Amino acid sequence: MSKKEYDWNLDEPPPRIKPHSIAKQKVYTEYIKEYIHTLNSNPLIPNFNIVIVDAFAGGGEYLTQDNQRHNGSPIKIIETVKATEKTINETRKKQFTIKQQYFFLEKKKANLDYLKNHLKNLEYDKFFDTEIVLQQGEFEKEYKNIIKQIQQKYNENVRAIFILDQYGYTDAPFSVIRDIFRRLPKSEIILTMAVDHLIDYIRDPEQTIDKHPELFDNQKQEEIKVKEGVQFQKTLKDKLDLDLRELSDIKKTERAWRGIIENLLMEKLQLFSNAKFYTPFFLSAENSHRDMWLVHLSNHSQARNVMTQVHWRVANHDKTKMNHYGMLGFHGKYEGADQLFNIEDFSFDQRSKEKMKVKHMEEIPQFLHNKPTAFGDFYNQVANNTPADKEIFKGYMKELLQHKELKIVGKEGEIRRSDIKDSDIIQIPPQMNLFKPR
Structure with a gap:
């Protein structure tokens, strides 16, 4: 999906939303709801702090395929937190309060203006500059400023969820993800990427090697290992035991490419991010050639467990399928390209x-x-x-x-x-x- 499809202007209708984007929203909102319920299951807990950063927020509104208005992720997130707070209070004798903070970052001014206007129409403008912070800029350049604001209001142990629904594979470099976990150890990251960007990346790594040199450069891995304590086994090239620049000439099934992405890039993403736990899944939309890869990164197993439960609950949502490309058992180890190209998919059925x-x-x-x-x-x-x-x-x-x-x-x-x-x-x-x- 091109960036142009996601342009918003105040004097024009919003862009159309695709089925896999609706499925992504379902994952985000279900996870946030279950996340809050899980961490506040003790009825004696009086309040809860949560920070949510939507780093590629967009304009906050879409048109569905049948021309109905559909709220974007910023509004869905706010509605979910407030509805969850209300639900918890229905079972409590004493008042329970969620102290919520949202950062909505958007690169394009026109998109941010549309989001601001849409939030105002929904009467959320009363929360501007208190609960809701709207900020223009690129995530790679602005994330430190956002973290600084979070630390000033809370502390480094605050629960923060970063939603990085990026356009390509280079908008949120590994160095940024590592830095988020370093500065906010209890943070979590939900990262989405278009599968075709990843496949192009594997076929022609020179396209984005400047952003992610760790995948191919042993010397770069050693520098990161010494500086940041990240432990590496092999580069992607070494582990594949294939010349990546020849992969584009190999005729393989789409499943094979997905197997490569999940089993190799996923392992690297975990290592480069310094996250202890990860949850990778593919979102495949009906009649669409733009599948999405969604991965949840965190440093505590409770978060990983909740996200896995969410995937079971929302799998095969409407016209979107959710798949996991990996071995069904937990003893499985990658033993070579032949095994990888014959990998089996897991469809949550x-x-x-x-x-x-x-x-x-x-x-x-x-x-x-x-x-x-x-x-x-x-x-x-x-x-x-x-x-x-x-x-x-x-x-x-x-x-x-x-x-x-x-x-x-x-x-x-x-x-x-x-x-x-x-x-x-x-x-x-x-x-x-x-x-x-x-």
Whole structure:
């Protein structure tokens, strides 16, 4: 989708929104809602601070395919936070308050003027310069100023969500993402990119190598490793074991390209961002050749778990499919280009869920062999390699418990029968370990 399609002018109708953009909004808003509910499940919590930065905000309004007005992400985000606050208060005896702060950044003045006018028409102008900050500029140039404003009002431990719905692959360089996590350790990033930009990038890395030299330059990796503590294994070129400049001549399926993107670039994105947890998914719109890649980056597994739950809930939304291109099990390792080009997709449907269950039910005992592990630690170790969330894993473990293939012990030594907690120790019964290969 070209930038021109996303131009707004006060004297013209807004641009048309595509199905995958509606699906993205659904992911954003569902995640924010569940995020707030999860972190405020204790009814004694009186208030909650949240900062949301929409770094490519646009004009805040679209036309649907049937010419209906449709709010953009800034309005959807505000509405979601305020509705969630209201819902929580309906179950509380004491008042619960969300102290909310929004930064809406937009490069083009005309787009920002349209957004400001649309917010005013919705009577959100009363929050200007208090809850809502409108700012013109490019994200790469303005993000430090935004972070400074956040730190002045709160502190570095504030919960901040950065939504980076960029046009291409170079609007939010890895160095910027690393810096966000460094300055705001509890922040999270939801990053979206057009798949065709990524495919072009792999086929012709010289197009954007100035922005992301880490992918191809071993020396650059060493500089970052020394300076910022990022640990690298190999460059993308080394890991593919192919000459990237010859990839454009290789005739492969679209699935193969998606497999390359998710299994290789995703690993690099995690490393370059210094994020501990990531959740990658493809959004594929019906009758559209512009698929989107959506990835959530964070430093705490709770956030990763909530995002995974959201993906299960909103997968295959209307005319948009959500896919994960990776192995169904959490033991899978990349072993070469042949494996990568034959990778299987995961469509968040019942068939995929059943195949994942078979794989995980085999792998859990193997993972725990002679290695008793707290459930929370187990999830932290496997989370990045599976579409399963904590509740799915608990279901698997309850079945294994019923078949006496697992033993679960609470922190006080009590034998757990059903309700599994993060601190519970998951282990293989001694009699089963005797028959496991060493």
